[in-house]
Amino acid sequence: MKKWLVFLLILIPTVGLFYFGLGRDPRLLPSALVAKQAPDFTLKKLEDGTEVTLRGLSGKPLVLNFWATWCGPCAAEHQIIRELVKEYGKTNLQFYSVLYEDTPENARDFIRRYGAGAPILLDPGLHTSIDYGVSGVPETFFINASGKIVYKQAGMLTPDVVQEQLQALGVTSP
Amino acid sequence: MSPIIYLGNSCIGLAIALSLFGMIFFYVARQIQSEGAAAFGRASLYGNFILMTIANYAMIYALLTNDFAVSYVAHVGSRETPRWISAISLWSSLEGSILFWGWLLSAYAAVCTYVYRADRASLMPWVGFTLLFVQLFFFILLALPASPFQAVFPVPANGPGPNPLLQNHWLMAVHPPCLYIGYIGFTVPFAFAVAALLEASDPLDFLVRAKHWILFAWSFLSIAIILGGWWSYAVLGWGGYWAWDPVENASFMPWLSATALVHSLIVQERRRLFSMWNVILAIVTFLLTLLGTFLTRSGILDSVHSFTESHIGPYFLVFIGIILAASLALLLWKGGRFRDAERIEHFFSLEVLFLFNNLLFVSFCFVVLLGTLYPLIAEAVKGSRISVGQPYFNQMTVPIVGLILLLMGIGLITPWKQGSGRLVKKFSLLPAALALLTTGISYFLGARHPWVVVIVLLASFAFFIMVLELVRMGRQRSLLRLLQDNPRRYGGFISHLGMLFIIVAVGLSSVYKEDRQFTLKQGQSVQVKGYTLTLKEMTGEQVPQRFEIKGHMDVARNNQSLGELAPQMNFYAASREPIGSPAVRSTLIEDLYLTLISFEKDGSALSLRVVVTPAVAWIWIGGVVVMLGGLVSLVLKKEAA
Amino acid sequence: MKYKVTLGILLAMIACLLLAACGELKETPDARVERLGKLIRCPVCRGVPIGDSPSELSKQMMTMVNEQVAAGKSDDEILFYFEQRYGEWALLDPKPEGMNLLIWVLPLCFALGGAGFIVAYVRKGKERQD
Numbered sequence: 017m018k019k020w021l022v023f024l025l026i027l028i029p030t031v032g033l034f035y036f037g038l039g040r041d042p043r044l045l046p047s048a049l050v051a052k053q054a055p056d057f058t059l060k061k062l063e064d065g066t067e068v069t070l071r072g073l074s075g076k077p078l079v080l081n082f083w084a085t086w087c088g089p090c091a092a093e094h095q096i097i098r099e100l101v102k103e104y105g106k107t108n109l110q111f112y113s114v115l116y117e118d119t120p121e122n123a124r125d126f127i128r129r130y131g132a133g134a135p136i137l138l139d140p141g142l143h144t145s146i147d148y149g150v151s152g153v154p155e156t157f158f159i160n161a162s163g164k165i166v167y168k169q170a171g172m173l174t175p176d177v178v179q180e181q182l183q184a185l186g187v188t189s190p
Numbered sequence: 191m192s193p194i195i196y197l198g199n200s201c202i203g204l205a206i207a208l209s210l211f212g213m214i215f216f217y218v219a220r221q222i223q224s225e226g227a228a229a230f231g232r233a234s235l236y237g238n239f240i241l242m243t244i245a246n247y248a249m250i251y252a253l254l255t256n257d258f259a260v261s262y263v264a265h266v267g268s269r270e271t272p273r274w275i276s277a278i279s280l281w282s283s284l285e286g287s288i289l290f291w292g293w294l295l296s297a298y299a300a301v302c303t304y305v306y307r308a309d310r311a312s313l314m315p316w317v318g319f320t321l322l323f324v325q326l327f328f329f330i331l332l333a334l335p336a337s338p339f340q341a342v343f344p345v346p347a348n349g350p351g352p353n354p355l356l357q358n359h360w361l362m363a364v365h366p367p368c369l370y371i372g373y374i375g376f377t378v379p380f381a382f383a384v385a386a387l388l389e390a391s392d393p394l395d396f397l398v399r400a401k402h403w404i405l406f407a408w409s410f411l412s413i414a415i416i417l418g419g420w421w422s423y424a425v426l427g428w429g430g431y432w433a434w435d436p437v438e439n440a441s442f443m444p445w446l447s448a449t450a451l452v453h454s455l456i457v458q459e460r461r462r463l464f465s466m467w468n469v470i471l472a473i474v475t476f477l478l479t480l481l482g483t484f485l486t487r488s489g490i491l492d493s494v495h496s497f498t499e500s501h502i503g504p505y506f507l508v509f510i511g512i513i514l515a516a517s518l519a520l521l522l523w524k525g526g527r528f529r530d531a532e533r534i535e536h537f538f539s540l541e542v543l544f545l546f547n548n549l550l551f552v553s554f555c556f557v558v559l560l561g562t563l564y565p566l567i568a569e570a571v572k573g574s575r576i577s578v579g580q581p582y583f584n585q586m587t588v589p590i591v592g593l594i595l596l597l598m599g600i601g602l603i604t605p606w607k608q609g610s611g612r613l614v615k616k617f618s619l620l621p622a623a624l625a626l627l628t629t630g631i632s633y634f635l636g637a638r639h640p641w642v643v644v645i646v647l648l649a650s651f652a653f654f655i656m657v658l659e660l661v662r663m664g665r666q667r668s669l670l671r672l673l674q675d676n677p678r679r680y681g682g683f684i685s686h687l688g689m690l691f692i693i694v695a696v697g698l699s700s701v702y703k704e705d706r707q708f709t710l711k712q713g714q715s716v717q718v719k720g721y722t723l724t725l726k727e728m729t730g731e732q733v734p735q736r737f738e739i740k741g742h743m744d745v746a747r748n749n750q751s752l753g754e755l756a757p758q759m760n761f762y763a764a765s766r767e768p769i770g771s772p773a774v775r776s777t778l779i780e781d782l783y784l785t786l787i788s789f790e791k792d793g794s795a796l797s798l799r800v801v802v803t804p805a806v807a808w809i810w811i812g813g814v815v816v817m818l819g820g821l822v823s824l825v826l827k828k829e830a831a
Numbered sequence: 832m833k834y835k836v837t838l839g840i841l842l843a844m845i846a847c848l849l850l851a852a853c854g855e856l857k858e859t860p861d862a863r864v865e866r867l868g869k870l871i872r873c874p875v876c877r878g879v880p881i882g883d884s885p886s887e888l889s890k891q892m893m894t895m896v897n898e899q900v901a902a903g904k905s906d907d908e909i910l911f912y913f914e915q916r917y918g919e920w921a922l923l924d925p926k927p928e929g930m931n932l933l934i935w936v937l938p939l940c941f942a943l944g945g946a947g948f949i950v951a952y953v954r955k956g957k958e959r960q961d
Contacts, residue, residue: 049916
């Protein structure tokens, strides 16, 4: 009897632990920031160098996307973002893309080639990227009108995710 | 379809069938005591070896001829890859490495069968049975989730080439085979342990058969770990060789338990003690090799050494479950029959020191296991992601290493059986004084960090005890004669010496590493730790498989030129991130290590990481010495004792 | 007697040496930055601390550590800054609280239990002998 107990006490937790481990992606990190107030930022626009701050954007829902020209999925995502901007341009939704570990020249090149998406913000010291806990691009934050982060998408946006999260933010397609 | 695919898959399919038949034959052989059935069983082990040899040969042939119709070649081959790299691509990715694994395993099993072909002990059929069972699992992997011989259609014109990190250095030709020889070698002692438990045979049956295999596998695992560190050092570009990464830990854990085993076997040999414990350690070591492979190959833990995602995880889980359940059942229900013939008589005896040595190594292993798995445990229990990294492992393991060093010294002057500390008193004062002197000197030379002081003190204590012991013994006989008379003991001395090199070098190199970064324009110089580095020029060159950017640096010290170092960055078509090749100037005192971090496209400037690390070379030297010690005590036969 | 005196002198000298070594342990700000850099995990690498990573993000994070050290922040404050942004995952040395304590306590129990077992085992063997 005692032997059976030892047997099961070693076997079940070990196998159970590995079974649990197989079902998860070790690289998928839950954000520490969801449901918290979005960190403030002051960033310059690529187009004209004007400053954009989070405070200046408050009162309306905001989608903040982190990307780079060297990242493959970002290029694919770009098309989705372009459509999004077109579709929601007339609503109160604000959309910005923060350039991560990249040069303004590359970004201008990219836009020339693939067309403009959302307005691009520059983050030369990566301070804002670090404040948002970015660990790889693309990453997208959905921030509500009172400045709270509602959701973070790690990896490429999909139309379904966008639809769902915008609904949660109270933005409806016109 | 390529004939290679038919050939490879037929071999794997036949090997599966042969393994099943062989297991039945061995089972029957044991039940009805039939030598004929056992002969059939042995034949299937030889057969598997032949089949795996053909399959591996076919794969190497396909790799060398760029036969992209074979899935594995399409996955890791490319026309631009140099031929020697194509050949070693056999183990550059999952499917090929399992194929290679299958070959080594069947080779081990065939050699084992041949060596014991005339051995009629009742445990031998079980040994064959267990070996075939383990083989069967790997052959099933090759047939289903990790099949290297799948047909690709349409046949691509070219492939991406092997993982750039793996084709970047010649060590990739040496490190994996050594690692596999070590890892897979522990299957044989495991088979002996299982057989011994099933038969409840005399504990010595296990010992006399398994000990050589254990020592052999241990020697190769030792050098493999060191070579792995060397590879990280020479390729990854951060100037370090060990990061407590899950993949590194996976190779380290079985080494720790095997090291405990290598020591406790000596006690069983001399004193007929610890017989049950040795069987447990042999089983644990094998389980740890499986666990390590599972953790690193199923993508269950995040690791620097990224292996591609694969589907072998569930298969491995089932296999580990079966082996763990079977081993536990055997140990719990059959293990009680193992009884030691003798008893320990005194606390202050070598037997007890060996017990503490084992406790330290097993605790060490436990720390590494816990630290590696804890993020997984925490996530399963609390749901939150946490990390356990270098700081934890360092603070936990350094004290253990210190205690091991202490035992290493005292162990040599402690006699078996007796209960008096007379010899220890007599022989420890002088070494302690010499160790103190050494530490004092190194202190004044600048090795002043408290941990370094402790390590140098303990290591030199062990060193001088060993030297004085040799001096005493050498008065009667020449050193070579000593080695021949007692290869186990003096082979052990050699391994210990190598370990001392490694431990001191690890201590010095991790505490006194100087790591700086600079941006240099052409013609500009920087000074680091007495070295003057000048950027002469930058060059770019297309070689077949990659584009190489080199920063040619003039190195000088005290106005004396030391020649050129050219750290380079390699751009592979298959990878967005360039892979660096650091340039290292290695001496017995210190290494100057340069990595190219970034460069201006017009070649006018570059960013450079400069790492000056003392004593690193001694780690590699120590690794070779450790392995030599193991092999010496294995090869030299003790004269009738 | 002579043995004890010699041993005593040796041990005293070793103690002096260690004390002197510990006296050397004064951390410069640079050394502090380096130590902290080993405690924070690089978010874009795998299991490497920011102090060892060549990535741009790690370099910027090291700059931040440097700035915060210069601004006189305590170790805990600096680590908390990164924990807030990247979660507990970013700390390579887990926080010694709650369930995390297990990774220190369990090995200790393991080693002490093993030592206790050895003592009991040897004692039992001796009793049989006597």
